[in-house]
Every structure is written in structure tokens, then in C-alpha cells.
Amino acid sequence: MALEDIIKPENLVYKKPDIMNDNPMHYCPGCSHGVVHKLVAEVIEEMGLVEDTIGVTPVGCAVFAYNYIDIDWEEAAHGRAPALATAIKRLRPNKLVFTYQGDGDLAAIGTAETIHACNRGESIAIIFINNGIYGMTGGQMAPTTIEGMKTATCPYGRDYKLNGYPLKITNQLKDLEGIRYVTRQSVQNAAAVRKTKKAIRKAFENCMDGKGGASVVEVVSTCSSGWKLTPEKANKWMEENMFPQYPLGDLIDKDANK
Amino acid sequence: MSEEVMLMKGNEAIAHAAIRCGCDGYFGYPITPQSEVMETLMEVEPWKTTGMVVLQAESEVSSINMVYGGAATGKKVMTSSSSPGVSLMQEGISYLAGAELPALIVNVMRGGPGLGTIQPSQSDYFQTCKGGGHGDYRLIALAPASVQEMADFVGLAFDLAFKYRNPAIILADGVIGQMMEKVVLPDFKPRRTDEEIEKQCPWAATGRKMSRKNNIITSLELKPEVMEQNNLRFQAKYKQIEENEVRYEEILCDDAEYLLVAFGCSARICQKACEMAREEGIKLGLLRPITLWPFPTKAIASYANKVKAMLSVELNAGQMVEDVRLAVNGKVPVEHYGRLGGIVFTPDEIVNAVKTKLM
Numbered sequence: 001m002a003l004e005d006i007i008k009p010e011n012l013v014y015k016k017p018d019i020m021n022d023n024p025m026h027y028c029p030g031c032s033h034g035v036v037h038k039l040v041a042e043v044i045e046e047m048g049l050v051e052d053t054i055g056v057t058p059v060g061c062a063v064f065a066y067n068y069i070d071i072d073w074e075e076a077a078h079g080r081a082p083a084l085a086t087a088i089k090r091l092r093p094n095k096l097v098f099t100y101q102g103d104g105d106l107a108a109i110g111t112a113e114t115i116h117a118c119n120r121g122e123s124i125a126i127i128f129i130n131n132g133i134y135g136m137t138g139g140q141m142a143p144t145t146i147e148g149m150k151t152a153t154c155p156y157g158r159d160y161k162l163n164g165y166p167l168k169i170t171n172q173l174k175d176l177e178g179i180r181y182v183t184r185q186s187v188q189n190a191a192a193v194r195k196t197k198k199a200i201r202k203a204f205e206n207c208m209d210g211k212g213g214a215s216v217v218e219v220v221s222t223c224s225s226g227w228k229l230t231p232e233k234a235n236k237w238m239e240e241n242m243f244p245q246y247p248l249g250d251l252i253d254k255d256a257n258k
Numbered sequence: 259m260s261e262e263v264m265l266m267k268g269n270e271a272i273a274h275a276a277i278r279c280g281c282d283g284y285f286g287y288p289i290t291p292q293s294e295v296m297e298t299l300m301e302v303e304p305w306k307t308t309g310m311v312v313l314q315a316e317s318e319v320s321s322i323n324m325v326y327g328g329a330a331t332g333k334k335v336m337t338s339s340s341s342p343g344v345s346l347m348q349e350g351i352s353y354l355a356g357a358e359l360p361a362l363i364v365n366v367m368r369g370g371p372g373l374g375t376i377q378p379s380q381s382d383y384f385q386t387c388k389g390g391g392h393g394d395y396r397l398i399a400l401a402p403a404s405v406q407e408m409a410d411f412v413g414l415a416f417d418l419a420f421k422y423r424n425p426a427i428i429l430a431d432g433v434i435g436q437m438m439e440k441v442v443l444p445d446f447k448p449r450r451t452d453e454e455i456e457k458q459c460p461w462a463a464t465g466r467k468m469s470r471k472n473n474i475i476t477s478l479e480l481k482p483e484v485m486e487q488n489n490l491r492f493q494a495k496y497k498q499i500e501e502n503e504v505r506y507e508e509i510l511c512d513d514a515e516y517l518l519v520a521f522g523c524s525a526r527i528c529q530k531a532c533e534m535a536r537e538e539g540i541k542l543g544l545l546r547p548i549t550l551w552p553f554p555t556k557a558i559a560s561y562a563n564k565v566k567a568m569l570s571v572e573l574n575a576g577q578m579v580e581d582v583r584l585a586v587n588g589k590v591p592v593e594h595y596g597r598l599g600g601i602v603f604t605p606d607e608i609v610n611a612v613k614t615k616l617m
Contacts, residue, residue: 092465
């Protein structure tokens with residue numbers, strides 16, 4: 001059978017979303033960002049919201065998310081994405097407004113913006129990539145770095161006495177009255193990817209039904225370069241070390257059983 | 259429509275003018291001496307009439323970033339604060355300038371540095387005109403000297419901000435913000451429709467229409483050769499603003515032998531000082547910069563050929579005086595007179611300063 005007989009629309013079982021362009025990604029091999037980007041793009045397309053979405057990128061590795069997904073974007077200052085999203089959504093209430101942030105951005109420098117946007121019950125979605133490290137700046141300690149984990153600014157491993165404890169911020173966000181949905185997922189295998197996609201879909205739907213309330217999808221992620229592990233070993237290290245600290249599953253879903 | 263004269267504070271005039279000029283959103287955080295801006299908006303509840311969004315943020319950092327978010331979607335958005343709060347906003351202001359977004363910031367200045375005092379001051383001239391945030395950028399800076407100008411400059415600042423895609427600032431002070439005067443508020447202008455915004459701001463992130471490329475609002479550019487071009491574009495724009503938008507007022511200048519240069523509340527006090535000096539036979543005039551940037555350099559330079567000396571009168575330790583000296587370029591002596599830390603000078607003190615420093 002010739003190649004042109006195989007490559008036909010009716011034989012298509014998988015394709016990347018139309019709004020994902022062909023720009024080569026700057027992400028390292030094994031990085032979770034690429035998968036999560038694809039899921040975000042898929043959900044936007046499947047919900048028919050390409051013309052009605054405004055995304056907010058962070059400072060961190062995902063700062064360039066706007067280079068890969070062809071929707072309207074605004075790039076925030078470090079940590080401020082939820083403040084931008086608050087205003088965008090309030091001024092354009094019919095749009096899907098989401099932020100895409102890393103752990104340093106969301107849980108260190110942007111803690112106040114994150115907590116207050118969620119507590120006000122803004123109808124926004126926050127995609128939170130937690131890989132326990134500052135990737136973009138070269139692998140420094142993050143608020144979510146776990147005990148003993150070595151980074152450029154805790155080269156002998158995170159020591160609670162010296163550096164304090166990891167901030168499990170979604171555990172706090174789930175208790176805020178303005179919160180509607182908080183979940184913690186991952187993307188290291190096909191089953192996990194499907195669950196994360198479902199979570200993103202739910203978060204985005206929450207933004208559009210007019211009922212209000214903030215939704216947060218934390219994705220426990222790998223940073224092979226920052227962790228100095230091969231992609232495969234990084235996945236294993238994440239499962240063995242990150243998951244006990246950041247157990248997967250819904251932390252709160254106020255629409256459940258309704 | 260007959261003009262209705264009202265009596266109100268400068269801060270209240272800002273709020274009413276914002277609603278009337280079709281402002282889409284205000285984001286702020288309480289700080290003395292400007293809290294009446296947000297208090298007035300919350301009392302009037304414009305979201306029930308014009309649809310204007312008003313939100314109290316968790317900090318000045320957040321309010322300026324809400325402004326940055328709203329401005330990216332082509333909306334007419336603003337914030338107001340006072341000196342320490344505006345210091346916190348500098349990062350966001352730099353981002354607004356770097357992403358070329360129109361927005362309005364109001365600074366009702368108080369004495370500093372640090373937490374300083376809640377009394378009036380003009381010590382944020384440097385911060386406003388020389389770039390309080392990082393990078394080579396400029397703010398269009400309007401300095402009102404009356405409650406009427408507080409009301410008038412809101413619409414003007416928005417017009418200039420959108421014309422040049424650049425943030426604008428109203429640099430007021432505690433006197434102008436707190437004092438009550440008669441004012442005629444601007445006529446009601448409806449908020450722009452989404453279609454009008456799309457037309458006026460084709461660059462805005464409003465949700466990508468398939469008929470156009472996606473819009474990305476960012477100040478980031480890692481390629482230095484492209485970033486240099488971006489900066490050169492900003493500089494060309496700033497030059498255009500300097501050529502087109504200088505505003506100033508000349509009071510008793512025609513026959514002046516000595517010239518005061520003062521803005522905001524200082525200009526009001528200087529006006530009285532000019533009258534008092536003339537009663538003593540001293541031909542004293544006043545040049546009042548209305549735009550602090552672009553600065554009325556040419557106008558001041560032209561007076562360097564006419565007067566014997568100039569006095570820059572400011573509620574600070576000598577900030578605008580540097581720009582006056584640059585304009586004069588050594589042709590005549592330029593001195594500074596100021597009071598600090600929230601103390602406001604009297605007209606007498608200014609006349610004395612003219613006698614001791616210029617004559």
C-alpha cells in the first residue's frame with residue numbers, strides 16, 4: 001500500500017490541535033510543559049473557544065507559551081498573572097481567561113495575587129505546573145522543592161531548618177470560599193494525561209457557565225534538566241518522591257454530587 | 259446643556275470624570291491622601307449605569323497589574339494611589355510602557371521618602387519624569403493645579419494614552435487632591451463598544467478572530483537586535499510626543515524680569531506671590547508646566563533671553579530645577595526654592611526667596 005493511500009483524513013486517528021503551530025519548542029526533552037500545552041490547546045479547540053480565549057503567560061519556562069498556541073495572549077510580570085486575569089475576565093466576562101504558571105511564579109513571588117484572585121472567586125482557570133524547581137533561571141530552589149532535593153541554591157539538598165518547608169499551596173487554596181475546583185494531576189503516562197485533560201476541561205467549563213468561582217489545576221511535573229535526570233528517570237523520581245508530598249486527585253470540587 | 263457648577267475635592271473630581279469619560283475599569287488600593295477616588299466610585303456604583311468595573315485590589319502591585327491586564331484588551335483602565343503606593347507600581351508601569359499599552363495612573367503625592375507623611379509634597383517628580391521603573395521609557399505626565407484640571411485631565415490623559423499607546427500619569431499632590439473647589443464636570447461620554455475597541459485597538463488581546471493573526475501583548479524580546487529596534491521605536495514615539503504635546507501656562511510673563519517655574523499646587527501659590535511681588539515693584543512672572551513630560555523646554559529656553567533669573571519653586575529638595583537648568587543652559591541663574599516633608603510654602607516665603615536668591 002502506497003503512503004498516499006494511508007495518509008487520508010478518514011484514516012486519521014490523532015493530530016495535533018490546529019492552534020498549535022510548528023514553532024520548535026524551547027522546552028527540554030522530557031519536560032512536562034509540551035504535553036500540558038497540547039492539552040490546553042486541545043480543550044480550547046474542542047470547546048470551540050479559539051476566538052474567545054485570552055491566555056496569560058507567566059515568567060518562567062512557560063513565558064513563551066504564546067509562541068506555540070495561536071490564541072490571544074498577554075505576558076505577565078513574575079507572579080502577577082492572576083491579577084491580569086482578574087481584570088481581563090471582569091472587563092470581558094464572556095471570554096475564557098486562564099493563567100499558566102509555574103511554582104516559583106504562583107507560590108513564591110505571586111502568592112498574594114494567587115490567593116486573592118482565588119478568594120475573590122474570579123471566574124478564571126489557573127494551570128499550575130509544579131516541578132519543584134526554577135527551570136528558566138537554571139534550577140534554583142522553588143517554594144515547592146521537597147526536603148533533601150538538590151538545586152542550584154540548595155546544593156546540599158533542601159534543609160527545613162535553613163530553607164523552611166515546601167509550600168503546598170493548593171492545599172490552602174482548596175479551603176478558600178471563592179474556590180470552585182482544585183485538583184492535582186500529572187502527565188507522565190497516557191492515563192495521567194487523560195485525567196489532566198479532563199481536569200483542564202472541567203476548569204475551563206467552570207469559567208464559562210457564569211456561576212463564578214476559581215478553578216486550579218496543579219500538574220505535578222518533571223524538569224529533567226533541573227533535576228539532572230534522564231526523562232525516564234525523572235518520571236520515576238517524580239512518582240517516588242514528589243507524589244508522596246503532592247498526592248494526586250481532586251482536592252475540592254464544589255460541583256461534585258450536585 | 260447648561261453647565262452645572264459643583265463643589266468637590268480634587269480626588270472626587272477624578273472619580274466623577276473617570277465615569278463621565280467612558281472609563282471601563284478602575285483598580286485601586288486605599289492610601290492617604292487619595293482614598294476618596296475609590297470611595298467615590300464605590301459610592302456612585304458606576305457598574306449599575308455605565309458598566310464601569312471598580313475593584314479594590316489586595317495591593318498596589320496587584321492594582322497596577324490589573325490595569326496592565328485590562329489595558330491589554332483595549333479597555334480604558336486606570337488606577338490611583340499616592341507616593342509609597344506608586345513606588346510599588348513601578349514594575350507594572352515599566353511593563354505597560356514596554357508593552358505599549360494605554361492606561362492612566364493618578365499619583366496624589368505625599369511627603370517621603372519611605373512611609374514619610376500624609377501631607378502634600380511634589381517629591382515624586384524624578385520618579386515620574388525620569389523613569390521610576392526599569393528601562394528607557396517615558397510617561398506622559400500631566401500636573402493639575404486645580405480641581406477643575408483634575409476633572410479635565412482624566413479625559414485628556416486617556417486621549418493621549420490611546421493616541422500614543424503609552425501610559426499617562428496625572429501627577430497631583432495632597433493639596434489638589436484634598437482641597438474643595440468649584441468644578442464643571444465633563445459631559446457624559448459613553449464607554450466604547452467592543453466593535454469600536456476592535457477598530458481603535460487592532461493590537462488588543464480580545465480573543466483571536468480567525469481573520470487575523472493572534473495578538474500577543476508582551477514586553478519580552480530575547481533577541482537583542484530586535485529589542486534594540488523596539489527601543490528605537492519607543493524613542494521615536496517619545497520624540498513625537500515631545501514635539502506635539504507640550505502644554506504650559508504663562509502668567510504675568512509679558513514684562514517679567516524674574517521668572518518662577520512651578521507646577522501643581524506650587525503654581526497656585528506662586529501666582530499669588532507674583533501679585534504680591536508686583537505690588538512691591540518686582541516684575542515677577544510664572545511659567546507653569548502642565549505637562550511635566552514632555553517638559554516645556556523650548557518655552558523656558560526662550561525666557562532665558564528675556565529675564566534676569568529664574569526660580570524653580572517646588573515642594574521638594576530640587577527636582578524639576580534640573581530640567582529648568584537644562585533648558586536655560588547657563589544663560590541666566592536658575593535657583594531652587596522648596597519646602598520638604600509635607601510643609602507647604604506661603605506666597606510671602608516665595609517673594610522672600612526671589613529677593614534673597616535672585617536679586
